[in-house]
Amino acid sequence: MWSRRLAARSAVLVAMATCSGSVAAAPKPPPHVLSEYEKESIRLALADIGAEREPSPEGKRVEDIDIVTLDVIEKRDPFPRFLNALHVTTRPVVIRREMLLHPGDLYDADLVEETARNLRQVPQLSVVLIVPTKAEKENWVRLLVITKDVWSLRPNLEPVFVNGNLQTLAMQAQEQNLLGRHKIITANIVLTRPTYLLGLGYTDPRIGGSRLAADGDANLVFNCRTGAVEGSTGDFSYGKPLYSTRTKWGWNTSIVWADGIVRPAGTTGQSVCSGDHAVELDFAATPYVDHVPYQYREDILDGEFAAVRSFGVAHKSDLAFGLEADRRVFEPPDLSAEPLIVRAEFQKLLPVSDTRLSPFVQLHEYENAFQRVLDIESLGLQEDFRLGYDAWLKVYPATKALGSTRNLIGLYGALGYTLPLSNGFTRVYAYSNLQISNPDQTDGVFKVGGRFVTPRLPFGRVVLDGYVLDRFDNYLNPNYSLGGTTRLRGYRTQAFVGPNVVVGNVEVRSRPIEVLSVQMGVAAFYDVGDAFRDFSVMKLKQGVGGGLRFVFPQAQRAVFRVDLGFPLSPSDPAADTTIVAEFEQAFPVPALVSPGLGL
Numbered sequence: 335m336w337s338r339r340l341a342a343r344s345a346v347l348v349a350m351a352t353c354s355g356s357v358a359a360a361p362k363p364p365p366h367v368l369s370e371y372e373k374e375s376i377r378l379a380l381a382d383i384g385a386e387r388e389p390s391p392e393g394k395r396v397e398d399i400d401i402v403t404l405d406v407i408e409k410r411d412p413f414p415r416f417l418n419a420l421h422v423t424t425r426p427v428v429i430r431r432e433m434l435l436h437p438g439d440l441y442d443a444d445l446v447e448e449t450a451r452n453l454r455q456v457p458q459l460s461v462v463l464i465v466p467t468k469a470e471k472e473n474w475v476r477l478l479v480i481t482k483d484v485w486s487l488r489p490n491l492e493p494v495f496v497n498g499n500l501q502t503l504a505m506q507a508q509e510q511n512l513l514g515r516h517k518i519i520t521a522n523i524v525l526t527r528p529t530y531l532l533g534l535g536y537t538d539p540r541i542g543g544s545r546l547a548a549d550g551d552a553n554l555v556f557n558c559r560t561g562a563v564e565g566s567t568g569d570f571s572y573g574k575p576l577y578s579t580r581t582k583w584g585w586n587t588s589i590v591w592a593d594g595i596v597r598p599a600g601t602t603g604q605s606v607c608s609g610d611h612a613v614e615l616d617f618a619a620t621p622y623v624d625h626v627p628y629q630y631r632e633d634i635l636d637g638e639f640a641a642v643r644s645f646g647v648a649h650k651s652d653l654a655f656g657l658e659a660d661r662r663v664f665e666p667p668d669l670s671a672e673p674l675i676v677r678a679e680f681q682k683l684l685p686v687s688d689t690r691l692s693p694f695v696q697l698h699e700y701e702n703a704f705q706r707v708l709d710i711e712s713l714g715l716q717e718d719f720r721l722g723y724d725a726w727l728k729v730y731p732a733t734k735a736l737g738s739t740r741n742l743i744g745l746y747g748a749l750g751y752t753l754p755l756s757n758g759f760t761r762v763y764a765y766s767n768l769q770i771s772n773p774d775q776t777d778g779v780f781k782v783g784g785r786f787v788t789p790r791l792p793f794g795r796v797v798l799d800g801y802v803l804d805r806f807d808n809y810l811n812p813n814y815s816l817g818g819t820t821r822l823r824g825y826r827t828q829a830f831v832g833p834n835v836v837v838g839n840v841e842v843r844s845r846p847i848e849v850l851s852v853q854m855g856v857a858a859f860y861d862v863g864d865a866f867r868d869f870s871v872m873k874l875k876q877g878v879g880g881g882l883r884f885v886f887p888q889a890q891r892a893v894f895r896v897d898l899g900f901p902l903s904p905s906d907p908a909a910d911t912t913i914v915a916e917f918e919q920a921f922p923v924p925a926l927v928s929p930g931l932g933l
Contacts, residue, residue, distance in 0.1 A: 366706045367757060367790075368463075369714040371848055371887070375404060375461055379480045388475050391441045391466035397474040398437050401426035404461065404482040406888050412850035413888070422486050424458060425514040429479055431543070434578055441466065441475050448579060451704060451718045453481065456539075457518075458511045460484050460715060460887040484890050486511035499605040501819070501827060502526050516540070522553055525606035528597055529564055531555050548572045555594045558607035565594020565631075576644055576652070579702045585641040592634040598813065598831060617679045624676060626669070630684055633663040640694075652698040654928075658730065660690045686810045689739045694730035696746075696928060699723070707757050709795060710787055711919055713846040713853035713885040713893060719759060724750040724926050726765070742771040748926045756789035767929055771809075778807040785924055794845045794855070799921055800838030804869075808833050816865045819914045820921055823861050823899030824877025829908035830865040836872060837863030839921055843883070853885040859897070859920070876902035881914075892917045 368376070379402040380386065388394075403423050407413045432453055434445040446464050453462040461482035469476045486509060507521040517538050524531040533553025541548055550570035557564045573586030597612040612627040640656030664684045669677045701722025710717055728746040732738040750763030762784040769777045783801025803814065814835050818827030821837050840860045846853040858880040866872045881897035894917050901909035 366716075367708060368716075369708055369846075369853075371714045371851065371853065372461065372463060372716065374410070375480055375482065376463060376465055378408075379404070379463075379478060380465075380467070383478065385467040385476070385478060388466040388468045391475040392443070394441050394469075394473050394475040396435055396437050396439050396441060397469040397471060397476050399430060399433060399435075399477045399479060400467070401429050402478065402480050403429070404480065406483050406485055408851075410851050411888060412852070421483070422509075422511050422514045423483050424481060424511060424516065428515055429453070429481055431540070433477075433479070434580075435477065446477070447704065447706070450716075452577065453479075454716065454718060454891075456516060457890070458483055458486065458516055460889075460891050462716065482887060483511065485888055500525075501606070503606055520551070522551065524553075527606060527608055528612075529555050529558055529594075530607060531567070533568070545574050545577055546572070547575055565592070567592045567594070576642065579644075579650060580647060582644055583642070584644070585639075587637075587639045589637045590634070591636075592632060594632065595629055596632050597629045598815070598828065615680070615683075617676055619675045619679055620673070624672070626672065626676060626680060627667060628683070629667055631665045631667075632685075633661075633665075635659075635661045646702075648702055650698075650700050650702050652700075654696040654698070655694065657691075657693050660688070660692075662689075663687045682811075685812050687739075688810060689737065690732045690742070690744075691736050691738050692730040692732045692744060694728060694744075696726070696728040698928070699725045705752075705754050705757075705759060707759075709790065709843070709845060709855075710797075711893070711923060712891050713855055713883060714848065715853075715885065715887065715891055719752065719923065721752045721754055721759070724748075724752070724763075726926060726928060728928060740769075740771045740775050742769045742775075744769045746929050750924075750926050755787075758787040758789040758795065760784065760786045761924065763924060763926055765926060768807075769809075775809050776807045777805075777809040779803065779805045783924060790845070794843050797841045797843060798839070799924070801835070801924070803835040805833040814865050816863050817908060818912060819916060821861060822863050822875060822877055823859065823879055823897055823912055823914065823920070824901040824909065825875060825899075825906070825912070826908045826910050829910075830863075830875070832865040832867045834867070834869060834872075835863065835865045836874065837861075841920070846883075846885070851887060853887070855883040857881050857883055857895070857897075859899075861899070875906060875908075878902060890917075893919060895919065 382402055383400050403426065405418050406421050407415045407418050432449060434449045435442060450462050450464050453459055459481050461480065463480040465478045465480070467476045467478045503525040505523040509519045512519055518536065520535040522531060522533040522535060531553045533551055535551030537549045539547045552568035553566060554563055555565040555567065556562065569588065569590040571586060571588035574584050576584040612629040615626045615628050616624045636659065638656060638658040640654050642652050642654040645651040662685065664687050666680055666684060669680060703721040704718050705721050706716055706718055708714065708716065726746065726748040730744040732740065732742050732744065734741055745768045748763065748765035750761060752759055752761040764782040766778065766780045781801055781803045786798040788796045811833065813831050813833055815828040815831045816822040816835065816837060817825040817829030821839060842858045844855045844857065846855045859878065861877045862874050864872050864874050877899050879897055879899035881895055884894045885891070897914045897920065899912045903909055
């Protein structure tokens with residue numbers, strides 16, 4: 335049986351690997367649309383430097399680049415302007431060095447767009463606009479770059495409330511823009527129900543002004559009840575990214591670790607630091623109630639070194655190669671007082687410990703085309719989404735002779751396509767990750783999904799999103815969860831756990847209205863899904879509700895959402911009307927990525 339299922343998924347992999355070259359290029363998206371907030375930003379910047387827009391920049395040379403960095407608190411913002419004295423604004427030289435066009439170059443709309451996309455990825459900036467303006471000399475053009483910083487020296491708060499209980503609280507004492515150069519120093523505090531985390535982090539996207547980048551953080555995890563150190567987490571990366579679609583070489587080295595106690599499920603009736611008690615399990619194999627805490631220790635260490643050679647401009651081919659190490663150890667709690675049958679049943683719930691050391695080669699084929707739109711993940715601010723085909727193929731062998739737990743051949747294949755629909759889009763994708771080993775040690779997962787975003791309608795947008803995940807060979811025994819804050823609102827947090835998932839979401843999102851520069855909107859949603867051990871026991875749960883959305887351009891680009899969810903299966907033991915407040919939309923736009931760490 336396993337070989338037939340494996341062959342079916344392998345056929346999908348071969349199709350993914352071979353069809354990208356024959357996929358038609360994505361149609362051109364419609365012209366960009368600016369929000370009223372962004373139009374006002376351009377008007378203010380043009381008035382500031384006394385410039386006029388150039389309607390026909392094509393074919394002209396760039397005379398110079400003007401940088402206007404808008405104050406975090408402007409006249410149009412609902413805060414006193416003296417607060418700007420407590421904030422460091424990005425230095426113009428930092429914006430200038432990110433430009434892919436320079437004085438003397440011919441105006442290139444593609445490079446202007448790519449520069450703006452790169453700057454919109456910088457977390458310190460909320461508004462990013464680049465406008466051609468008239469030059470004094472004939473057949474020349476100037477570029478006006480407009481940016482608005484978010485507040486740099488601040489405590490970042492990311493609370494998650496469910497039914498009035500604070501489920502998690504992430505806090506950062508952070509300087510996001512050290513000396514105005516986009517370097518970040520953070521002190522981390524994260525509160526959860528059983529633990530609190532303390533740590534430090536540092537990010538330098540341009541070491542010494544070079545294209546080398548470094549990022550890292552290290553954290554200790556403490557038990558709320560005892561105060562003892564329970565574990566640690568952290569990551570570090572260093573390398574040279576593919577900062578432009580015309581960059582030929584990049585490389586990265588990275589390491590990630592996590593050591594501590596995992597408590598896979600919680601209840602919405604508990605708040606942060608309410609204790610280290612885990613959900614209790616009762617096994618059908620025993621005639622009595624077991625009361626076994628569902629928790630275990632994990633020790634994860636992943637590392638990677640990779641280099642990539644990038645080819646093409648309009649149609650990209652990135653060929654990567656390197657070495658990756660993956661060690662995962664999972665240990666049950668002390669069950670010495672429990673009978674053997676309980677220990678055996680508990681072991682079935684644990685992910686399988688595994689060590690893998692693999693050289694790899696990876697090919698990524700994709701189209702260098704983007705759509706710039708409004709009001710999808712954010713409100714009132716420009717957003718960029720890749721269009722066209724996106725295909726991956728990765729091969730990574732492992733052998734016991736080099737310290738791996740298994741002899742295996744790993745195959746990762748993925749294919750996605752994004753089609754613009756006026757100023758909306760539709761995206762479909764599928765991927766499969768196989769680790770082919772002995773029949774009882776083969777692991778494989780297949781996922782297929784999609785997203786449909788309507789064009790901007792008079793009232794806003796309709797967003798449909800969903801996927802099916804089938805872990806068809808389940809040697810490693812990982813679990814996924816639904817319920818609470820994201821995909822299945824109206825049920826307890828992490829209420830449904832299993833290696834397979836079916837989920838669908840519909841959201842109706844309004845256009846924003848602007849109140850003293852704050853972007854505000856509403857949303858209504860319908861969620862359906864389940865996470866389960868086997869498709870034969872799948873039972874779809876449903877929830878409905880609505881919520882509010884806010885974007886504060888002075889703080890960050892991400893929305894802050896407040897959702898009220900109601901279960902449509904009130905008799906389900908996990909049904910629980912939920913109120914959730916947190917940053918980010920409930921489910922992000924899906925994107926295909928490599929299963930490695932850095933590329």
